[in-house]
Amino acid sequence: MKRTFLLLAACTSSFLLGAFVTNDDPKKPLTAGMVEVASKLFDLEFTAAERDSMLDNLNNARTNYEALRKIDLPNDIAPALYFNPLPAGFIMPTGPSSFKASSSGKVALPTNRDELAFYTVGQLGELIRTKQISSVELTKFFLNRLKTYDPKLHCVITLTEDLALSQAKRADDELKAGKYRGPLHGIPYGAKDLLAKKGYKTTWGATPYKDQTLDLDATVIQRLEKAGAVLCGKMTLGALAMGDVWYGGITRNPWSTTAGSSGSSAGSASSVSAGLLPFAIGTETLGSIVSPSTVCGTTGLRPTFGRVSRHGAMALSWSMDKIGPITRSVEDCALVFNAIYGPDGNDPTVMAAPFRYAPLTTLKGMRVGYVKKAFESNYPNRANDSLTLQTLRQLGAELVPFDLPTGVPPGRISFLLSVEAAASFDELTRSGRDDLLVRQGKGAWPNAFRSARFVPAVEYIQANRARTKLINEMAAQLKAAKIDVYVSPAYAGGNLTLTNLTGHPCVVLPNGFTKQNLPTSITFMGQLFEEGKVLAVAKAYQDATDWNKKHPVL
Secondary structure: OOOOOOOHHHHHHHHHHOOOOOOOOOOOOOOHHHHHHHHHOOOOOOHHHHHHHHHHHHHHHHHHHHHHHOOOOOOOOOOOOOOOOOOOOOOOOOOOEOOOOOOOOOOOOOHHHHHHOOOOOOHHHHHHOOOOOOOHHHHHHHHHHHHHHHHHHOOOEEEEEHHHHHHHHHHHHHHHHOOOEEEEEOEEEEEEEOOOOOOEOOOOOOHHHHHOOOOOOOHHHHHHHHOEEEEEEEEEEOOOOOOOOEEEEOOOOOOEEEEOOOOOOHHHHHHHHOOOOOOEEEEOOOOOOOHHHHHHEEEEOOOOOEEEOOEEOOOOOOOOOEEEEEOOOOHHHHHHHHEEEEEEOOOOOOOOOEEEEOOOOOOOOOEEEHHHHHHHOOOOOOOOOOHHHHHHHOOOOEEEEOOOOOOOOOOOOOHHHHHHHHHHHHHHHHHHHHHHHOOOOOOHHHHHHHHOOOOOOHHHHHHHHHHHHHHHHHHHHHHHOOOOEEEOOOOOHHHHHHHHHOOOEEEEEEEEOOOOOOOEEEEEEEEOOOOOHHHHHHHHHHHHHHHHHOOOOO
């Protein structure tokens, strides 16, 4: 079934409204009656003469749209307008990058090899560097865990076993020859299956694309290969990056396998939580790293917008998509991020800025903001979050009350995502193949894509202008508070939506459990391009707790 979307909402809504009898032939000229009905959807009023005057323009525009739809516009072609998260007067960080990891200490191969499942990237890297275990051995260990537990968790779309073993052998051969690529050398990992890998399917978790192959390697995968990492699998994502429902089922939460793992980086978080992989790559547009990391008890980094190239990644929202790691610890996030950030010449939104990271021995004298209204509100994780603030005080941080800007309600402009997503999957909607998606409810993508077509272009532009205002107001609030890092509840207070719109970086990490023994989380936020500071403060907190060291029993 091929669907025809006309210029005006009236062509599909007039019958329901009973305003007039519409002509079923979409090729016939638009009428003043159609304009009258459509204008009601947009909350606009025009006189009869004004409606009549529009008709030539509207019919000509429809002809232009029909011509436009004949142009092949695959998902990887971005609009000519690029989102820039920099507020007025913002000064980009300059100077060289620097990276200082914590000492791994003396790491020994455990007597019980199963314990390797929950070693950090840093610990596993030290075992490989000191040749206590080979990359091939470690890769086979994690491949076996993926095969064993995926039937329960449904977190893998494609196991890249042959590729993984060849990459692991290369890593071992290089190490024998004296070539060591760094802390990711020989470390197995998984990639959310919206990242392309040549020779393997890239399904986007969605039935219409379940046999799709893309003849390129995503930049993130290229950079991880250069760092010596070993790709073991393409991990599940909720179809087209929403939720945890994909064409093969629901990805499960290792802490409660009757429940989903949330999304959309569902398989990435589930696999790392269950000890099936040391780390995985996820993406976030509006919570897709924060949410599954919260549910699964993992640690995730959502970088600044414009930090990591999205070349070779499925586009959902060109102005909001971000790529980052999901790991067991904050420093693991730093290790992975250090390998993937920076311009590649393919994603024009990526900006050059240094990444400087070094662990902090104390938070004494550091001003750490906290979103006061959010922490004082009544929400489910308030008790655990209050203990997080208490721990930060004990570590010497000066907690500074901080309020998010209120001039632009983030929820009122978040429809930007749906509009861009509808454009990303325009052909899917018009062809009717959106009926193949598993989820078909009011809150699912098919309905969101269809509804977004009725957002006027003017309102989309106005929302982006309001977004600029929000970005500048956020910068002013941070400057007034004189803070580089602040903490926020993962969900309460509106911080998640706001900072996904402004492009600020976030580290999400576990901070306790519910009465049902399910993980909870807290988020550490920072200035644009200051991931190093956010990671350092978050690590100091994580080192003072042991929540990330607790693991589900499968």
